Amino acid sequence: AAGVIQSPRHLIKEKRETATLKCYPIPRHDTVYWYQQGPGQDPQFLISFYEKMQSDKGSIPDRFSAQQFSDYHSELNMSSLELGDSALYFCASSPVGDSYEQYFGPGTRLTVT
Amino acid sequence: GEDVEQSLFLSVREGDSSVINCTYTDSSSTYLYWYKQEPGAGLQLLTYIFSNMDMKQDQRLTVLLNKKDKHLSLRIADTQTGDSAIYFCAESKDSSYKLIFGSGTRLLVRP
Numbered sequence: 383a384a385g386v387i388q389s390p391r392h393l394i395k396e397k398r399e400t401a402t403l404k405c406y407p408i409p410r411h412d413t414v415y416w417y418q419q420g421p422g423q424d425p426q427f428l429i430s431f432y433e434k435m436q437s438d439k440g441s442i443p444d445r446f447s448a449q450q451f452s453d454y455h456s457e458l459n460m461s462s463l464e465l466g467d468s469a470l471y472f473c474a475s476s477p478v479g480d481s482y483e484q485y486f487g488p489g490t491r492l493t494v495t
Numbered sequence: 496g497e498d499v500e501q502s503l504f505l506s507v508r509e510g511d512s513s514v515i516n517c518t519y520t521d522s523s524s525t526y527l528y529w530y531k532q533e534p535g536a537g538l539q540l541l542t543y544i545f546s547n548m549d550m551k552q553d554q555r556l557t558v559l560l561n562k563k564d565k566h567l568s569l570r571i572a573d574t575q576t577g578d579s580a581i582y583f584c585a586e587s588k589d590s591s592y593k594l595i596f597g598s599g600t601r602l603l604v605r606p
Binding site for chain 1: 525526530536537538539540543583587589591592593594595596597598599
């Protein structure tokens with residue numbers, strides 16, 4: 383079965399650089415969620431999109447922005463990177479009509495040096 | 496997360512049953528979940544339960560919900576070494592489907 387695709391899987395950036403993470407939801411899923419998981423921590427909700435509109439916002443820094451495109455893929459843009467942004471970034475998607483079911487991608491490991 | 500609490504560690508012998516517990520504070524939680532995370536991997540949705548249910552069984556997994564005590568448990572029957580992972584409890588509501596996770600329980604299965 384198709385799963386959520388995230389790219390890149392690993393990313394190394396320096397402080398103050400920018401990064402773009404991409405997420406391709408499972409086909410026929412219309413909702414995308416982004417989560418951040420720091421080392422040894424539980425995932426924290428950042429932002430979500432339903433039908434290309436932002437549906438909810440969590441503890442996402444102002445330096446980060448995201449959007450969902452017409453093909454339902456989503457991108458998380460991160461600017462002025464800080465050491466504390468080093469984490470696993472997960473994207474999850476939900477099927478049409480079943481927004482409570484979230485299926486996670488493998489994550490992008492971002493390391494800021 | 497502070498709204499969802501789990502014990503940090505559980506060790507069981509292969510073939511035994513494992514019971515992982517979770518408590519949550521928000522009585523308006525509509526959905527409760529169990530996710531599994533293996534080292535360096537993503538989060539695998541194991542099962543979920545609606546707040547108007549008190550039990551759900553799926554093969555080796557049994558979820559029990561005590562809504563009065565805001566207590567959720569996951570029982571894994573005949574635990575195998577491949578079940579060793581971190582198990583996260585999570586909750587969400589109809590008003591926002593964002594997941595609020597517990598801190599995770601590391602399950603170690605000894606041969």
